Amino acid sequence: MRTDHPARLVVRVLVAAVLAGFALFFVLPMVWLVLAATKTPAGLIQDNPLSPGSIAALLDNWRHLMSFQDGTVATWMGNSVLYAALSVALTLLVSIPAGYALALTRFRGRRLLLVVTLVVMLMPATALVLPIFLEFSYLGLVNTTASVVLPMSFFPFGVYLTYIYFSTSVPAELLDSARLDGCGESATFARVALPLAKPVVALVAFFSFVTNWNNFFLPYVMLPDSDNYPMQVGLTQMLAATPTFNPVVGANAEVQPPELVLATLLSITPVLLVFLFSQRFLVAGLTAGATKG
């Protein structure tokens, strides 16, 4: 009935074209990244950008990548996993109860804490990186795991997300009735609020993991020792050793472009896996509220 009208049809085609065009924009670089990792250095330049290379070239690139500075890439990946996992665990431990309390309980200083959280959330991270560096330098903790994990665990965005979720999706009456039924504060949180909070827990965990995994500036300043680099900082060291982007390294370059591509691919794989694993939660968490049974 609606598609009969020619003007409507034109609009539909236009909408489809726009949506498909943006889909291409988002997906094309990723496709290229996967394909380029399977090419030889010469093939990367000469072949069609969207043609596949060969398994042999991929294995070759992998071998070169793993032998780069005696396997330092594996160390960087391990560091990234360690830093991100520890800070996500700490973030969840402190953010979920805090967001819950801000949204659904009343206590002195609550409004002040909300405002301070919002303000700190808005502060450019760089404004804090330098003073935090000095703080850790004073404590003698620079170049330690704690010097990146602890600051990364402070995630006001997560607290705010939890606060928004609880204050918009969980009715206060639900908790009041739990309290009337004899639940203490901790039991109300653990038995009523926490099960309802699964979507926001997944959401905060995901965002904090992605943020921490991709964090560049803090480890860049905090960790002078290459052995402690996470993958993100390590990538810049590889960039500096690639002839395409740094002519100074010349012919005997340590890193060829396809190896840099493979390293980039490697650096995003864990986040992609976590995303695929938690995608259902993410969408459900953003849409479903407790009131909609």
Next chain:
Amino acid sequence: MSAPAMAAAGSRAGSRSRAWRPAAGHVFVSGYVVLLVAFGLVPTAYALNLAFTDAGGRFAGLANFVRTAQDHRFLAAVGHVGTYLALWLVTLTVLVLALALLVHRLAAAWSRAVLRFVYYVPGALAGASSVLLWLFMLDPSVSPIDGVVRTLWGSTFVAVVAPGHLPWLFTIIAFWTGAGGWIVIMYGALNSIPHEVIEAARVDGAGPLRTALRVQLPMLRKWIVYMLILSLAAGTQLFVEPQLISQASFGVVGTDYSLNQLAYLYAFDQNDFNGSAAIAIDLLIVALCCAGLFVAKGGLFDAD
């Protein structure tokens, strides 16, 4: 301890202990408050202290601010970041809302799910990874979109990353990594609008466009404000993109393109932590003013 036992203990203890005991809320926020103080408030106070003192720790008034603002690199960096922010925030808002509304209107559930997924996947890339990928995308010799790159910006990588192009390039990188997440969030917020409201608008004769402008967008206001504030905060932090591009640009782009790069140079090249802190405080004040405006206009505390 069972809940009734706790309640009984509470009533026996009477009003004296109630005055002493912190509220349950205090216990729940305690861990967060410790982190907030250690990595939010103390460093901020320290930065303020540094910004208003000289290298010897004596009070310096506004000297650090004046000195850094008179640095010829400072005004240039302000212009760079300002141009980028204007371009980025406008592009982000318009495209994210348009795409979220369009995806939300699609009839087939599978196409909505596929598009949300496809738009969101690049969100996995940020920081150095996304910049590196885009260095390749912008290099005409290997890029799959080399035709587009050549037409818009030039036929060599060095021509492409000319300083005048950078606000556009940074906007594209930031949109590519960040927009999908916001599209998913806006989509979720659109889903949470009660069906009856949309139905009522339709019965009243509103078409899709008017429903979007008069009903859906106003109901998303809180989320739009939220997006703008976070994107602004992220935008003023511009660091890794120009840092990597300057490293790969054969010297076309200096390491003083953005304000944060300048703050970094002050601290680590010139050993001038006071000047660095002054720039950091400048950035903070700008971000706070804009955020305050958004909060006041957007009713972010409506939930109270």
